[in-house]
Amino acid sequence: xxxxxxxxxxxxxxxxxxxxxxxELLIMEGYEVVLVYDGQEALDKLNEYVPDxxxxxxxxxxxxxIELYQKVRQLPEFSHTPFLFISGFEDExxxxxxxxxxxxxxxxxxIDMDQVNKMINKILHD
Numbered sequence: 001x002x003x004x005x006x007x008x009x010x011x012x013x014x015x016x017x018x019x020x021x022x023x024e025l026l027i028m029e030g031y032e033v034v035l036v037y038d039g040q041e042a043l044d045k046l047n048e049y050v051p052d053x054x055x056x057x058x059x060x061x062x063x064x065x066i067e068l069y070q071k072v073r074q075l076p077e078f079s080h081t082p083f084l085f086i087s088g089f090e091d092e093x094x095x096x097x098x099x100x101x102x103x104x105x106x107x108x109x110x111i112d113m114d115q116v117n118k119m120i121n122k123i124l125h126d
Contacts, residue, residue: 006032010051039063058087
């Protein structure tokens with residue numbers, strides 16, 4: 001990871017055990033990570049936290065990942081924040097219509113941490 005300020009990641013996932021493990025792994029990689037458990041909490045957190053990347057599950061209570069993505073894109077200060085989905089299933093139909101340069105794809109659970117690191121490095125450092 002480059003020197004200087006820590007890159008900030010907002011991690012959004014309702015699977016508590018998985019989310020906490022992923023958070024710890026990302027912190028060990030040198031990122032600053034804020035964890036919330038659904039899309040509404042993520043939107044609330046954006047009032048005080050400006051992430052360099054949002055990593056979100058798709059299926060969550062209250063506001064799911066797709067709706068979160070759409071709402072974040074409507075906020076001018078976050079309209080270009082890179083977004084990465086991590087989900088328990090891979091269904092390209094879910095992502096139809098969401099392809100833009102700030103949506104960097106979907107990783108399927110269980111995740112391969114090397115794959116996650118490569119994707120994050122590509123997003124944040126290219």
